[in-house]
Each structure stands twice: as C-alpha cells, then as structure tokens.
Amino acid sequence: MDASNGSQSFGETGNADIKCFFDSAPPLKDASQIKMKLEQFIENNRAKSENGKGSRVVCVTSGGTTVPLEQRCVRYIDNFSSGHRGSASTEYFLKSGYAVVFLHRRGTCQPYCRSLPDDPLLECFEVANESNITVQPIHEKTVKRAIGENRRAVMRGALLKLPFTTIFEYLQILQLIALSTRSLGSSALFYLAAAVSDFYVPWESMAVHKIQSSSGPLDMRLAQVPKMLSVLRKDWAPTAFCISFKLETDTKILLEKAGKALEKYDMHMVVANELLTRKEEVIVVTQNGNITVQRDKTRTDADVEEPLIKLVVDRHSAYLSSKS
Numbered sequence: 001m002d003a004s005n006g007s008q009s010f011g012e013t014g015n016a017d018i019k020c021f022f023d024s025a026p027p028l029k030d031a032s033q034i035k036m037k038l039e040q041f042i043e044n045n046r047a048k049s050e051n052g053k054g055s056r057v058v059c060v061t062s063g064g065t066t067v068p069l070e071q072r073c074v075r076y077i078d079n080f081s082s083g084h085r086g087s088a089s090t091e092y093f094l095k096s097g098y099a100v101v102f103l104h105r106r107g108t109c110q111p112y113c114r115s116l117p118d119d120p121l122l123e124c125f126e127v128a129n130e131s132n133i134t135v136q137p138i139h140e141k142t143v144k145r146a147i148g149e150n151r152r153a154v155m156r157g158a159l160l161k162l163p164f165t166t167i168f169e170y171l172q173i174l175q176l177i178a179l180s181t182r183s184l185g186s187s188a189l190f191y192l193a194a195a196v197s198d199f200y201v202p203w204e205s206m207a208v209h210k211i212q213s214s215s216g217p218l219d220m221r222l223a224q225v226p227k228m229l230s231v232l233r234k235d236w237a238p239t240a241f242c243i244s245f246k247l248e249t250d251t252k253i254l255l256e257k258a259g260k261a262l263e264k265y266d267m268h269m270v271v272a273n274e275l276l277t278r279k280e281e282v283i284v285v286t287q288n289g290n291i292t293v294q295r296d297k298t299r300t301d302a303d304v305e306e307p308l309i310k311l312v313v314d315r316h317s318a319y320l321s322s323k324s
C-alpha cells in the first residue's frame with residue numbers, strides 16, 4: 001500500500017470528508033525520511049523477542065495539534081496539552097518491553113525529562129572553571145536517570161521520536177505509522193493521548209498572508225476535523241489494539257461520551273479523564289465495564305500512568321492470546 005497517498009487508504013470506510021482532508025492538506029515535509037525511519041524501526045523490532053514482548057510496538061501520541069490560520073503561518077489556534085500523559089506513558093511502555101513510536105508535539109514534555117527543571121541546561125549545570133562543567137548536586141540523580149534511561153531505550157532501538165506541530169502533520173504522520181505497523185498485526189498498539197483539534201481551517205480556504213488587523217474584527221468559519229479513529233481502526237490498522245482518550249471539563253457528560261466513542265469507533269478501550277483531576281485518576285471504559293485507575297497517593301512521585309499502562313499491557317496480552 002502506498003502510504004504517501006491518503007486517498008488510497010480509505011477503502012472500507014470510504015469517508016469523503018477524510019479523503020478531502022488528506023487531498024487538500026499541505027504535503028508533509030520529509031515524508032520519505034519518516035517512512036524510511038518507520039520501516040527500519042518496525043523491521044528491527046519485529047525481529048526481536050524479549051519475554052515474548054519484544055515484538056510489541058506501541059504508537060503513543062502526545063501533546064496538542066495546532067490549527068494554522070494563515071498558510072504563511074503567523075497565528076494559530078492551540079490547546080493546553082503539556083504532553084505529560086504521553087511522555088510518562090512512553091516510559092512505562094518502554095519499561096514493559098514495548099518499542100515506542102512517540103508521535104509528539106514539538107516542544108512538549110519528553111520521556112525521562114518530566115522531573116527536570118524547565119530550562120535544564122541552564123539550571124542543572126554549573127561551570128567551575130572554563131573547562132569544567134558539572135551537574136549541580138541537587139539535580140544529579142534526576143539528570144543521570146534521564147540521560148541513562150533515554151540512552152538505554154535508544155541503544156536498544158526501542159524509541160523512535162517523530163515530532164508534529166499542525167493538525168495536518170499529525171494526521172498524515174499517524175497514517176504513515178498505522179500503515180507501517182500493519183505487518184505486526186495484533187502486536188501493534190495505538191495509545192492516542194494527543195489532544196487533537198476538533199476544528200480547523202481547510203488549506204484552500206486559508207489566507208495566504210498574515211491576516212490584517214486593519215480590516216476590522218475577524219469572522220472565521222472553522223470546519224470540523226473528520227474523525228480519523230474509525231478509519232484508523234477499519235482501514236489503516238484493522239488488527240491493532242486501539243485505545244483512545246476522551247477529555248471533558250464537565251464530569252457529568254464524560255463517561256457517556258467515552259462510552260459513545262468506544263461504540264462508534266470500535267475502540268478496545270477509551271480512557272476518560274477530566275481536565276482538573278487527570279493526573280490523579282482516569283476511568284478506563286471497556287466493553288466489559290469501567291475501571292477506575294488512580295495514582296498511588298502514598299507516594300508523592302507516583303504517576304497514574306504506572307497502573308494505567310499495567311492495565312493496558314494486561315489487556316493487550318489478553319487480546320493477543322485471543323487472536324492466537
């Protein structure tokens with residue numbers, strides 16, 4: 001299948017909105033390089049086997065997509081997502097033996113860097129004299145852990161980082177990843193934690209140059225971003241295990257919307273989270289009922305992603321067993 005042409009990959013769903021989105025999106029820069037990296041990464045990990053889990057590959061999406069308002073973009077619509085969920089989850093997937101394709105928003109939180117200060121280079125190091133740079137003792141443990149763990153993951157070829165900024169880049173790269181994981185069958189997992197824009201300005205109706213404020217108040221109509229979850233599930237990676245996220249600020253509608261997403265997009269799990277409590281608790285919605293997952297409150301450094309990824313890995317294992 002030609003992954004460079006979105007229009008060839010909607011066979012079963014035949015969704016006109018999705019075809020239109022891909023046909024009119026600006027071409028992805030470095031598409032052939034991304035494809036090459038993906039092919040190599042998948043092939044290398046397919047050959048490995050460690051505790052029977054070596055060939056499992058997860059695509060973790062992380063951070064928020066932007067919506068450009070001008071083709072020569074000066075302004076864009078953004079969202080709050082820090083990438084904490086995606087980067088923390090990546091660490092726990094790596095620890096569980098998975099290889100991870102980390103599709104992340106440029107500049108957001110990276111695996112193993114969550115506990116470093118905002119400006120690690122300037123804050124963690126000190127210059128004793130011109131030829132002697134040392135790590136400040138207070139940051140030594142965190143810096144060593146970050147560098148060591150990241151190096152281990154990269155050395156064993158288990159971490160591929162692919163950055164995106166816009167909604168166009170995100171969906172085009174997600175498609176490339178999905179198509180390249182097809183050869184892994186049910187060993188592939190999609191963990192879609194990125195906050196994906198619901199609305200966008202179609203490329204052909206977007207102003208080319210910077211919108212002028214002298215023209216007065218701005219009226220702008222945003223089109224709906226077509227939901228890619230069904231095409232991912234049905235056409236791009238039909239045998240992969242798929243987990244999407246549902247974020248709401250109103251708890252009253254959260255579970256209902258997560259349940260609907262589970263049915264409508266035929267997800268294996270939907271992780272429901274509320275904006276203010278998302279680091280404390282999530283509710284995992286499945287066909288067999290809901291499971292509340294909380295972080296271990298007896299430990300200040302405990303993440304909710306630790307028990308969450310354990311649950312996901314267990315369910316993925318059960319899925320694999322059911323398929324074999």
Ligand code: 9Z3
Nearest residue numbers: 081082083084085193194195196245246247
């Ligand atoms: C989430 O719900 C993530 O858990 C958060 C993580 C974005 C809340 P942070 O990056 O936050 O740690 O600051 N992500 C998915 C939200 C989303 O856009 N879902 C789409 C939808 O509901 C489907 S994939 O339609």
